[in-house]
Amino acid sequence: MPDSCCPFCGLVCDDIRVATDATGARAESPxxxxxxxxxxxxxxxxxxxxxxxxxxxxxxxxxxxxxxxxQRPLIGGLACDVTGHRAALALAERTGGVVDHMNGAAQxxxxxxxxxxxxxxxxxxxxxNRADLIVLAGTDTCRFPRFFERCLAQESQFGELRRxxxxxxxxLSPEAAHSVSPDLAIPLxxxxxxxxxxxxxxxxxxxxxAADSVAGVPMDQVDALLExxxxxxxxxxxxxxxxxxxxxxxxAIQAMVDLVKDLNQTTRWSGLPLGGNDGDTSxxxxxxxxxxxxxxTAFEASGPHYQPLLFDTARLLETRxxxxxxxxxxxxxxxxxxxxxxPRIVLGRPDxxxxxxxxxxxxxxxxxVHHAGFMHRMDGVVALPLxxxxxTELPSVAQALAAIQQEMNHVAT
Amino acid sequence: xxxxxGGRLYDPEHxxxxxxxxxYVENGRxxxxxxxxxRIDSEIDLAGRVVMAGAIDLHTHIxxxxxxxxxxxxxxxxxxxxxxxxxxxxxGCGHAAPSTWTTGxxxxxxxxxxxxxxxxxxxxxxxxxxxxxxxPMVDKGAYAMLGSDDFFLxxxxxxxxxxxxxxxxxxxxxxxQAMAIKVVNPGAISAFKFNARNLDLDEAHPHYGVSPxxxxxxxxxxxxxxxxxxxxxxxxxxxxxxxNADSTLATMAAAEGLPIHLTHIQFHSYGTEGxxxxxxEAERIADAINRMSNVSADVGQVLFGQTxxxxxxxxxxxxxxxxxxxxxWVTMDIECDAGCGVVPFKYKDKNFVNALQWAIGLELFxxxxxxxxxxxxxxxxxxAPFTSYPHLIRLLMDRGFRNAKLDEIxxxxxxxxxxxxxxxxxxxxxxxxxxxxxxxxxxGLSDHGHLGVGAxxxxxVYHDDANxxxxxxxxxxxFKDGQIIVRDGRVVKVVNGAQHAVKPEYDKAIEKPLKEYxxxxxxxxxxxxxxxxxxxxxCGASKLIPHQCTGRRA
Numbered sequence: 001m002p003d004s005c006c007p008f009c010g011l012v013c014d015d016i017r018v019a020t021d022a023t024g025a026r027a028e029s030p031x032x033x034x035x036x037x038x039x040x041x042x043x044x045x046x047x048x049x050x051x052x053x054x055x056x057x058x059x060x061x062x063x064x065x066x067x068x069x070x071q072r073p074l075i076g077g078l079a080c081d082v083t084g085h086r087a088a089l090a091l092a093e094r095t096g097g098v099v100d101h102m103n104g105a106a107q108x109x110x111x112x113x114x115x116x117x118x119x120x121x122x123x124x125x126x127x128x129n130r131a132d133l134i135v136l137a138g139t140d141t142c143r144f145p146r147f148f149e150r151c152l153a154q155e156s157q158f159g160e161l162r163r164x165x166x167x168x169x170x171x172l173s174p175e176a177a178h179s180v181s182p183d184l185a186i187p188l189x190x191x192x193x194x195x196x197x198x199x200x201x202x203x204x205x206x207x208x209x210a211a212d213s214v215a216g217v218p219m220d221q222v223d224a225l226l227e228x229x230x231x232x233x234x235x236x237x238x239x240x241x242x243x244x245x246x247x248x249x250x251x252a253i254q255a256m257v258d259l260v261k262d263l264n265q266t267t268r269w270s271g272l273p274l275g276g277n278d279g280d281t282s283x284x285x286x287x288x289x290x291x292x293x294x295x296x297t298a299f300e301a302s303g304p305h306y307q308p309l310l311f312d313t314a315r316l317l318e319t320r321x322x323x324x325x326x327x328x329x330x331x332x333x334x335x336x337x338x339x340x341x342x343p344r345i346v347l348g349r350p351d352x353x354x355x356x357x358x359x360x361x362x363x364x365x366x367x368x369v370h371h372a373g374f375m376h377r378m379d380g381v382v383a384l385p386l387x388x389x390x391x392t393e394l395p396s397v398a399q400a401l402a403a404i405q406q407e408m409n410h411v412a413t
Numbered sequence: 414x415x416x417x418x419g420g421r422l423y424d425p426e427h428x429x430x431x432x433x434x435x436x437y438v439e440n441g442r443x444x445x446x447x448x449x450x451x452r453i454d455s456e457i458d459l460a461g462r463v464v465m466a467g468a469i470d471l472h473t474h475i476x477x478x479x480x481x482x483x484x485x486x487x488x489x490x491x492x493x494x495x496x497x498x499x500x501x502x503x504x505g506c507g508h509a510a511p512s513t514w515t516t517g518x519x520x521x522x523x524x525x526x527x528x529x530x531x532x533x534x535x536x537x538x539x540x541x542x543x544x545x546x547x548x549p550m551v552d553k554g555a556y557a558m559l560g561s562d563d564f565f566l567x568x569x570x571x572x573x574x575x576x577x578x579x580x581x582x583x584x585x586x587x588x589x590q591a592m593a594i595k596v597v598n599p600g601a602i603s604a605f606k607f608n609a610r611n612l613d614l615d616e617a618h619p620h621y622g623v624s625p626x627x628x629x630x631x632x633x634x635x636x637x638x639x640x641x642x643x644x645x646x647x648x649x650x651x652x653x654x655x656x657n658a659d660s661t662l663a664t665m666a667a668a669e670g671l672p673i674h675l676t677h678i679q680f681h682s683y684g685t686e687g688x689x690x691x692x693x694e695a696e697r698i699a700d701a702i703n704r705m706s707n708v709s710a711d712v713g714q715v716l717f718g719q720t721x722x723x724x725x726x727x728x729x730x731x732x733x734x735x736x737x738x739x740x741x742w743v744t745m746d747i748e749c750d751a752g753c754g755v756v757p758f759k760y761k762d763k764n765f766v767n768a769l770q771w772a773i774g775l776e777l778f779x780x781x782x783x784x785x786x787x788x789x790x791x792x793x794x795x796x797a798p799f800t801s802y803p804h805l806i807r808l809l810m811d812r813g814f815r816n817a818k819l820d821e822i823x824x825x826x827x828x829x830x831x832x833x834x835x836x837x838x839x840x841x842x843x844x845x846x847x848x849x850x851x852x853x854x855x856x857g858l859s860d861h862g863h864l865g866v867g868a869x870x871x872x873x874v875y876h877d878d879a880n881x882x883x884x885x886x887x888x889x890x891x892f893k894d895g896q897i898i899v900r901d902g903r904v905v906k907v908v909n910g911a912q913h914a915v916k917p918e919y920d921k922a923i924e925k926p927l928k929e930y931x932x933x934x935x936x937x938x939x940x941x942x943x944x945x946x947x948x949x950x951x952c953g954a955s956k957l958i959p960h961q962c963t964g965r966r967a
Contacts, residue, residue, distance in 0.1 A: 120743070374952075382748065382937055
């Protein structure tokens with residue numbers, strides 16, 4: 001099927017040719033290596049209870065029993081489509097559970113900055129048509145293989161752009177990722193990006209800095225960079241929160257978005273937060289419209305309770321504040337659940353392999369391969385229709401969760 | 414069959430003004446009085462009760478990307494109004510940017526049975542339908558935003574034939590499952606992307622050279638010629654700027670007699686008189702509406718307290734960000750299509766500007782003489798959350814109450830306003846016009862907004878309480894499609910609403926240049942912008958209600 005949508009990264013490229021035969025689906029040109037790897041999925045899978053093959057009905061019953069015994073389950077992972085997210089939230093509400101996405105740590109670096117000060121951002125087609133200066137801050141966008149091809153193509157509707165590319169950070173190689181060389185690369189530790197942006201803001205405001213260098217960058221280079229930023233007609237500052245893995249990265253992001261705001265006093269600039277892998281944008285969107293909060297929300301007797309720091313998956317599991325984990329990973333078989341002390345239920349791709357089998361494994365269909373669905377692109381604006389390419393008897397995430405809820409009505413505690 | 418016996422009916426579509434009548438309901442519809450042979454299965458005695466059709470809000474930001482931006486931005490606002498799950502009702506949050514579930518419950522609890530989201534970006538249409546799919550209880554619809562999208566501006570700038578523009582507008586309505594077309598700060602959302610900070614009605618767009626006036630004229634004509642019931646829905650230039658009344662009047666004139674709806678006109682009725690260079694031009698604006706029968710408006714009343722402003726007008730929202738309270742705000746440039754801006758706002762009664770905004774809105778309500786052409790809105794959540802409608806109705810119906818409130822606001826603003834001299838009090842009949850009959854007529858919803866035979870049995874029953882706020886806050890019964898969904902102001906049955914969309918006739922050949930444009934410049938395919946009929950139910954609506962349009966080809 002031509003022009004199919006790919007659910008396997010936050011670009012949700014919608015120009016993929018998907019071929020099907022008896023063995024399943026295959027992504028063809030212009031798919032990236034990631035799509036080529038993830039489109040083929042077995043049509044069948046085996047439900048397992050404690051590693052032993054089981055009938056799906058028995059697996060649903062076992063999952064229901066575990067959830068019924070739990071005081072506060074974590075409905076985690078959440079790598080699926082909008083319909084799956086709706087079902088996951090319904091189950092969280094029913095069980096008094098808490099929800100967080102497998103990419104929550106990255107998402108909340110952004111949300112903390114966002115909820116403190118807001119930001120100015122843009123979307124992929126704007127970048128493609130308007131951006132004359134792109135600053136990659138702490139990322140070379142390699143986790144989004146077709147980013148340059150899709151969003152920074154030469155031709156724009158406002159005439160050919162002479163795009164300039166600046167790379168800030170360490171260990172970055174847009175040459176390797178996309179075969180493009182930056183016009184300017186300033187090596188610095190990613191953890192010091194906030195410091196550099198703070199200095200740029202200060203200089204933009206006309207303040208003098210009593211230092212020879214900031215974040216290891218000589219002051220004359222800081223000023224030269226600032227001149228480039230000011231001269232842009234439509235600048236875009238790109239970051240990927242998942243790659244900003246140092247403590248308090250939310251503050252670095254805040255410094256970046258504040259710089260973007262300040263630059264808008266005289267010219268146009270926007271931020272572009274990369275993300276959206278594993279359906280994380282959809283998960284946050286659905287939870288926000290249904291509950292008011294972008295995940296990390298517990299459904300308590302008094303209503304949704306939001307804790308952007310405390311309801312972090314790793315922390316909840318480590319402190320044993322949750323006593324069961326339901327892990328949804330319908331997109332990438334490598335995203336197995338963390339090893340934890342509490343009971344684990346996994347709704348995963350049929351080709352998921354466990355070193356340490358969960359209490360219950362329910363193989364589920366892959367949205368965008370086995371069944372139709374909806375998924376948001378990283379910018380949160382464009383929700384794309386996923387297509388079903390190959391038939392399967394596997395349940396969708398939503399169907400499996402509905403079956404578990406159904407069983408919960410019958411299971412004795 | 415159900416008989417609703419002896420209520421006092423306010424049904425302006427049929428000129429019924431408080432007459433005592435029986436209503437009969439069968440299969441979700443209002444039916445004619447049956448013969449003696451028909452069995453009445455149940456009967457409710459409504460003696461002394463006020464009975465109206467379900468209310469319709471034709472301008473309320475209930476779903477779509479910018480609302481989710483506002484929700485995510487304001488956890489502190491939700492915490493003060495946390496809503497637990499109860500029975501079939503989902504948990505959520507209320508107040509300024511309520512969750513979808515809570516939006517539906519609270520609208521129903523006030524007697525509303527249909528709500529229209531006025532700013533759906535075509536690029537965001539599928540998301541908007543997904544959000545609206547999770548708004549229960551009420552029927553829904555959305556207006557597609559055009560006028561700053563590059564494809565349209567290219568058509569206009571290249572002097573395209575009006576028929577081509579009509580086809581594009583028709584395609585947009587069809588593809589996004591929209592009910593009407595809205596234009597927001599015409600051309601200016603695009604101009605902001607070229608670093609313009611203001612765009613007057615006759616100013617040339619910095620890239621395309623076309624003016625907002627041309628945008629309005631082309632779109633108003635397209636909407637009219639396609640036969641879409643609701644006129645072009647216009648958020649005019651210069652929102653919030655003192656002195657903008659001139660451009661608002663010029664915008665009305667720009668329609669050149671074609672139907673035009675000016676939205677949240679309170680924010681566009683400002684003068685520059687007085688020491689603070691901020692004054693009311695409500696009288697001049699209202700006089701113009703009274704004079705021009707092609708013009709309708711909704712008010713966008715400001716009421717005091719914390720809220721959040723969410724708008725497609727990123728140019729104005731960026732200008733206003735210094736007023737953000739709490740101090741955080743978001744703007745976005747979106748997909749060569751549109752934009753948005755979200756700025757939390759706290760309207761204070763002791764603040765001169767806010768107090769005068771409040772008075773200007775009320776003045777507009779009271780000075781526009783024809784309730785069929787002025788609609789009750791707060792531009793939820795921009796002027797105030799929709800839950801403040803009962804309070805607003807009391808301000809309109811009760812002069813003593815209004816003047817008492819006037820005594821509380823900033824004294825200088827009160828002294829500047831002529832509100833105290835306005836003696837008008839809205840009648841129940843007029844309230845029924847502006848919240849039921851008129852929006853239904855404006856949207857072309859022939860079986861909504863009235864109590865005639867064949868109408869959807871969306872019926873609201875109120876106690877006739879002299880305190881109109883208490884009365885409108887808590888209907889005794891709300892029927893949706895014949896079922897009791899609310900008793901004594903509380904949801905008793907959760908239902909799902911339908912999605913309304915117009916289906917105009919247009920030449921599908923427009924897809925050829927449009928597809929070329931998407932393939933060449935966009936990061937999404939034209940085919941994937943289109944939301945199919947089947948998707949509407951997958952998104953969550955109970956069904957799609959298509960409305961055919963009779964074109965008026967030039």
